[in-house]
Amino acid sequence: MRVTDAKIGAFLRRGGLLSLFFLTSLLCLPSKPVHADQGKDLFDHGKYEEAVAWWKQASLSRNDHEAEFRLGDYYESGVVEPENLPEAAKWYELAAKGGHVAAQFALGSFYEAGAGLSPSPESAAYWYGECARRNHANCQFNLGRLASSGPPEKQDLVAAYKWYYLAAKNGFLEFDAEELTKLGARLSSAQKKEAVKQAVAFKPVE
Template sequence: MTSSLSWRLAFCFTLWLSQPLSLQAQETLADWRDVPVAQLEQGAQNGVADAQYALGLRLEKGRGLLQNFALAATWFTRAADQGHAAAQHRLGQYYFDGIGVETNAQAALNWLRKAAQAGDATYLYDLARVLETQPEGKPLAADLYQQAADLGHQEAAVSLAVLYQNGTGVAQDFARALQLYEGPAAAGQARAQNNLGLLYVRGNGVQQDYVRAAALFQAAADQGLALAMGNLATMYENGFGVPLDEALAVELHQLAARKNSAKTGNLHPGWVFDTRLAPPDSSAEALERLRQGVTRGDPLAGFLLGWHHLQKTETSQEEFRQAARLLRSSAEAGYPPAMANLGLMYFEGRALPQDYVLGYMWLVLAASAGQPEAPELAVVLSARMTQSQLVEAQELAVIKGGDQLANR
């Protein structure tokens, strides 16, 4: 049993690329969201800022085009230079994290400040997040968080509460932090629930109440917040506000560790199947027909036989090698599920030398070819990669994609 509580706050930036677009950005896309690529490119070339921004997003997501962060940044810049607030916002994010451009904090702040002048709560919030990382920037961040919170931005209210809780950039004020947390927590915001629970555990600004704290940690943990799972585990291993249950505490700690591992792309996400197909028959006769199809050069037969090897309860190294050969042949022929699985094998180093660049290249190609799982897999697994590796993978995807088109 733990003899004392060890609590800590962990507040980190989410990936820019996984964030939903602001309402202003969504309105900007209204006329260009679903137009054909050729029409969108023509509008962008003609200098239409909304089209330039929309084209940048398609290049970023790999929707109908090969994913290319550097080219996306180029189109965001063209739109931003025309005063397009959503493009300025995205370009600021790119410069801050070095996505498609060299990391440049001052350029990031410049573009984020310009975007924030539009008054959108999300733009104010993201500018505050960057300022919070800069020397002497926390008082300005607090002011911007307040502006965004006044516009109803719950994440901004929570971030402002954290500053008051820690006395960072503002005078420490637990009562003010409590007030800011309560609204978002009642609305189901997991980070607010967890942090409010910490105030109740410590008795900061409120009477100490372990039962209330445990309930808040449970609510946040139910939403998948790893930090709350860890805090709830500490409650169970000490019997604070809940019955003493060391076995459940261990289970919660393990679940929190798995959640944290998944955030950094360290868990295998599972192999990708073509949902239009029935799972392959594993009878000897059916497998022989697939082998004959492979001999004829049928990419679908190659994929199904490779899938058969991957899905075995115990797959030998030789079967992994066979799967890699079959999936590579199918992927080279342009079959999207085979591309995605070959990419995963490179990431995992299964029967292939571990190579994040080649793995990401195949996921980019799979996404461009319409494989629905590929974009999300790319986002998750990109956490393992450097920005230079991402750029290299995208450049290779352009070359490989051109080669595949030429060979068809």
């Protein structure tokens, strides 16, 4: 993670988790709209203003969620112009509401970190849950982490074990088996059995 609270969400993706996200979910992501490629081509050729204008028009005219995700990434990265996290959050949210998995992960990270919007563990859990239910391992890991942290009265260790179990099963590359073992030690045998039962019965949302 990036160390500062304001940028923790960006690091979750750029410092490792985003690359792992794409590695673990490449085959599961819905096909990119062909339309978004033109904006990317413009961007790759250094025509940044034209690319941004094209993506915005694609969002406006076609509800192109891939274009919205690219806009979020553009404003978050700060590569071409100064980082603008509130603007990034706006575009990520549009894409996330349209079912864009990477945008759901990004928006969850923003809510967790309070990057560009007010921090909200509940909203972070909601958006991590959206992509976790689509069987993406790093979202499952983050959801498990949230469920097992915070005040004891807000923890759900059965759910946490379920999501950690699924993240490990789905090959989350940074998963430490000791974490699952430590979490399992906090559960009764009945709770652990129930968590595994839920994990085995889990059916991803298409």
